[in-house]
Each structure stands twice: as structure tokens, then as C-alpha cells.
Amino acid sequence: MEFLVRMKVAFPGEMPESDRAELRKREAERASELASVGVLVRLWRVPGESANWGIWAAADATALHESLTSLPMFPYISAKVYPLARHPNDPLPGEPADGAATSGS
Numbered sequence: 879m880e881f882l883v884r885m886k887v888a889f890p891g892e893m894p895e896s897d898r899a900e901l902r903k904r905e906a907e908r909a910s911e912l913a914s915v916g917v918l919v920r921l922w923r924v925p926g927e928s929a930n931w932g933i934w935a936a937a938d939a940t941a942l943h944e945s946l947t948s949l950p951m952f953p954y955i956s957a958k959v960y961p962l963a964r965h966p967n968d969p970l971p972g973e974p975a976d977g978a979a980t981s982g983s
């Protein structure tokens with residue numbers, strides 16, 4: 879199952895830059911792990927914002943939640959999730975996540 883996810887990141891104003899940098903590093907590592915198992919399919923930055931849009935694949939909403947909460951930055955993320963259903967006129971009906979991410983992590 880595929881999900882369109884919008885995330886906005888808001889660190890507390892008083893968080894030191896070294897803590898932010900460490901979180902960004904751990905976030906990149908975890909994102910890479912989730913990508914390697916087909917859960918994080920695509921990720922785009924929203925220009926000018928600490929925000930992103932992504933395509934995520936998971937067996938169901940519970941598995942998606944487990945993946946999102948596994949992100950080191952999750953405590954500072956507001957996420958809006960849109961489950962995606964198939965459209966009969968989709969020009970690429972087998973893309974992007976068929977056969978990927980049948981489990982949550």
C-alpha cells in the first residue's frame with residue numbers, strides 16, 4: 879500500500895546546532911535503511927521550508943506509523959498522511975511500489 883506523506887520539521891528554538899546536525903545525520907541513516915527495504919520510495923524537499931513530501935510504501939497504516947515513528951526526528955515532525963488508491967487511468971499502474979514493503983520496517 880502506498881501513502882503520500884507531508885512532513886514539517888520544527889526543532890525547538892533553543893536546540894543547539896550540534897544536536898540538530900546529529901539528528902540530521904541519524905535521520906539520513908534511517909531514511910537510507912527505510913529506502914533500502916522499499917518503505918521510503920521517493921522524497922522531495924519543499925523549497926524554502928523545513929518540509930518534505932514523500933511516497934512511502936507499507937503493508938498498512940500501522941506499519942507506516944511504525945516506520946514514521948522510527949525516524950530520529952519524529953518528535954519534531956508533524957506529518958499528514960494521505961493513503962493512495964489505484965486510479966484506472968494511471969499511466970504507470972505497476973509503479974512505484976508494487977511488490978515492495980509488505981512489512982513495516
Ligand SMILES: O=C(O)CC1=CCC(=O)O1
Pocket residue numbers: 885887905906909921928929930949951
Ligand atoms: O525533511 C526532513 O529533513 C525530515 C526527513 C524525513 C525523512 C528524511 O529523510 O528527512
